[in-house]
Amino acid sequence: MSALVAERLSHWFGSDPALDSVDLLVDRGDHVAILGENGAGKTTLLRILATAIRPSSGKLEIMGLDALRERRRLRGRIGYVAHTPGLYPALTAAENLAFFCDLRGADRERVPEMLDLAGLSQVARKRASELSRGMQQRLAIARAVLHDPLLLILDEPDASLDAEGPELLVRVMKDRTTVLATHDQALATRLCQRTVVLRRGRVFGAGSRLRVVQ
Amino acid sequence: MRFATVAVAIARKDLMSEWRTRELVPALAQFVVLALVIANFGFQIDSHNASAIAPGVLWLALVFAGLIAFGRAFAAEREQATLEAMLMTGAQPAAIFAGKALAAGLLLVVCEAVLLPALGLLFGVDVSAGLVGAVLLATIGMAALGCLFAAMVAQLRARELLLPLLTLPLWIPFIVAGGQAVQSAMGGSGAFDQAVKLLLDFDILFVVLTSLAARFVLDD
Numbered sequence: 001m002s003a004l005v006a007e008r009l010s011h012w013f014g015s016d017p018a019l020d021s022v023d024l025l026v027d028r029g030d031h032v033a034i035l036g037e038n039g040a041g042k043t044t045l046l047r048i049l050a051t052a053i054r055p056s057s058g059k060l061e062i063m064g065l066d067a068l069r070e071r072r073r074l075r076g077r078i079g080y081v082a083h084t085p086g087l088y089p090a091l092t093a094a095e096n097l098a099f100f101c102d103l104r105g106a107d108r109e110r111v112p113e114m115l116d117l118a119g120l121s122q123v124a125r126k127r128a129s130e131l132s133r134g135m136q137q138r139l140a141i142a143r144a145v146l147h148d149p150l151l152l153i154l155d156e157p158d159a160s161l162d163a164e165g166p167e168l169l170v171r172v173m174k175d176r177t178t179v180l181a182t183h184d185q186a187l188a189t190r191l192c193q194r195t196v197v198l199r200r201g202r203v204f205g206a207g208s209r210l211r212v213v214q
Numbered sequence: 215m216r217f218a219t220v221a222v223a224i225a226r227k228d229l230m231s232e233w234r235t236r237e238l239v240p241a242l243a244q245f246v247v248l249a250l251v252i253a254n255f256g257f258q259i260d261s262h263n264a265s266a267i268a269p270g271v272l273w274l275a276l277v278f279a280g281l282i283a284f285g286r287a288f289a290a291e292r293e294q295a296t297l298e299a300m301l302m303t304g305a306q307p308a309a310i311f312a313g314k315a316l317a318a319g320l321l322l323v324v325c326e327a328v329l330l331p332a333l334g335l336l337f338g339v340d341v342s343a344g345l346v347g348a349v350l351l352a353t354i355g356m357a358a359l360g361c362l363f364a365a366m367v368a369q370l371r372a373r374e375l376l377l378p379l380l381t382l383p384l385w386i387p388f389i390v391a392g393g394q395a396v397q398s399a400m401g402g403s404g405a406f407d408q409a410v411k412l413l414l415d416f417d418i419l420f421v422v423l424t425s426l427a428a429r430f431v432l433d434d
Contacts, residue, residue: 052298071433075304086299092233102223103303105216127234143299 002061003028003151003177004049009058011044011201018044019055020201024179029172033188034181038196042181043155044081045198049179050080050153063150076104079144079176081154085136093120093139096128097146104147111146117171118142119164134158138168145172154180158187168191194203217309224300224313225320228287232321238286239321242279243328245299249275250329254336261338261348268337269396272329273389276349277356277382279325284360285377287318297368301433311361311428318364319357323350339400348395348410352388358424359384365431387416 004026011019019041026032034042048060049051051071060067062074087096097111115121119139123131128139137160144152152173157180158165169180169191182188188195197205232238253271257263291297291314300310326349334341363380367373395409 021337052302072304072306073304078302080302082295082298082302083358086295088227088231088294088296090234091227095230099223099227100299102304103220103300103305105219 001028002026003030003063004179005059005061006049007059009045009048009055009060011041011048011053011056017201019048021058022198022201022203023204024196026051026177026179028177028190029175030194031178031192032181033192033195034179034198035185035188035195036181036184036204039184039200040198041201042198044154044201046080046155046179046181047082050078050082052080052082067069076147079147079149079152080138081137081144081152081157083155083159085128085140087128087136087139087143090127092125092127093131093135094124096139097143098115100143100146106147109116114142114146116124117145132161134165137161138165141168141172148178152176152178152180154178155184156181158182217306217312220305220309221313221316224310225316228314228317229320232317239324242321242325243284245282246275246279246325246329247332249278250332250336259337261295264337264339265397265400265402268333268339268400269393269402271337272333272349272396273393275329276322276326276352277385277389279329279357280322280353280360280385281378281381283322283325283358283381283408284318284364284381285374286364287314287361288365289373290348292368297432307429307432311365311425312432313430314365315357316362318361319353322353322357326350326353344397344399344406344410345396348392348399348413351395351410351413351417352392355413355420356385356388358417358421360432362424362427365428384420391416 001011002025006024009019009022022045025046034045036042039118048055051067051074052172054068063077065074067074094115098108099112101108101111115124118141120135128136141157157169166187173191196203250271257267259267330341330346333339360381363377367376370376391409391412394404395406395413398404398409400408
């Protein structure tokens with residue numbers, strides 16, 4: 001069964017097309033990597049899939065719901081790691097997570113568990129502004145799975161992560177449908193069964209991990 | 215219930231951030247006191263004209279302090295890319311807006327706690343409960359409108375210019391009714407009760423309108 005069906009998604013910024021008739025089908029449990037050079041449209045596509053922005057045209061269905069009409073409902077089922085961590089610098093790591101628990105209606109007791117998952121238990125009481133960029137990214141990833149989402153949308157989640165970062169990604173992606181954008185082809189082939197290559201807003205190629213490596 | 219939980223969580227987060235960073239309130243408090251000192255020298259205040267001039271000075275200081283306080287409310291969220299993170303939780307945009315407006319309004323109340331005693335001291339006017347009540351009533355509606363426009367202009371480059379241009383015309387009802395209430399509370403002419411009722415009506419009107427508009431401003 002499909003978790004995500006995108007048909008002819010297009011998006012313009014002014015007169016510049018960022019996405020041009022992109023079709024994407026992601027089955028439940030699938031891990032799909034979006035590859036492409038800078039400006040290829042990866043972030044725009046992911047922001048649309050995460051319901052952060054509306055496409056200029058096209059259809060998007062996520063978990064059987066119309067993603068353009070049921071955005072708020074879907075946001076409760078989607079975990080999204082954006083290009084920037086989006087944390088509150090004056091709040092500690094634990095307070096950041098607790099705040100987003102309140103907003104999501106999730107149990108605050110999940111905070112220590114998520115900090116442990118992200119390897120941040122030792123810095124739980126440090127302010128977000130005092131964390132390294134990699135730790136901030138880990139915190140953003142932990143926040144994305146606070147509510148145990150069915151679908152994960154990850155925009156360059158490996159940015160600033162250390163050598164153990166991919167292990168964290170493996171843990172959070174387990175049993176979850178995932179669409180991730182990255183520049184790292186090795187990471188894409190390691191984490192995902194399928195890859196889609198974007199170039200200038202269009203799907204340039206798609207395939208299984210073997211085909212892309214070849 | 216969920217609406218209130220989200221709004222309170224956001225207000226608490228904003229107040230905690232301000233308590234830890236002390237970015238806004240100390241500067242605003244200094245600003246309002248300086249404005250009163252300048253007005254005190256500029257207007258040659260004496261016991262005869264103080265109650266006529268003080269309300270105008272009070273509202274001028276309050277309006278400009280409000281523009282700064284409400285302008286920061288959403289600018290910081292946009293700069294840190296946290297507004298999108300909040301919206302992506304599925305929380306109601308109106309609840310997010312209510313939380314932001316509540317926190318910004320409370321920060322302005324803290325400034326008013328400095329402004330009103332300073333006004334009493336420098337202008338020799340009586341700061342009565344009626345005066346405080348009128349200022350607090352006006353703060354509610356001003357916070358709702360100020361935060362709505364602050365959210366609208368937050369991602370524009372010319373936001374510092376646009377915020378006063380959009381907000382000030384719609385704050386005029388509060389300044390007129392509030393000015394009348396304050397003048398009356400200071401012993402001047404005018405019907406205090408009527409002015410306060412008018413402030414209450416404006417509060418209800420603008421709180422409802424801004425809550426309805428919040429979804430379109432924040433999320434669409």
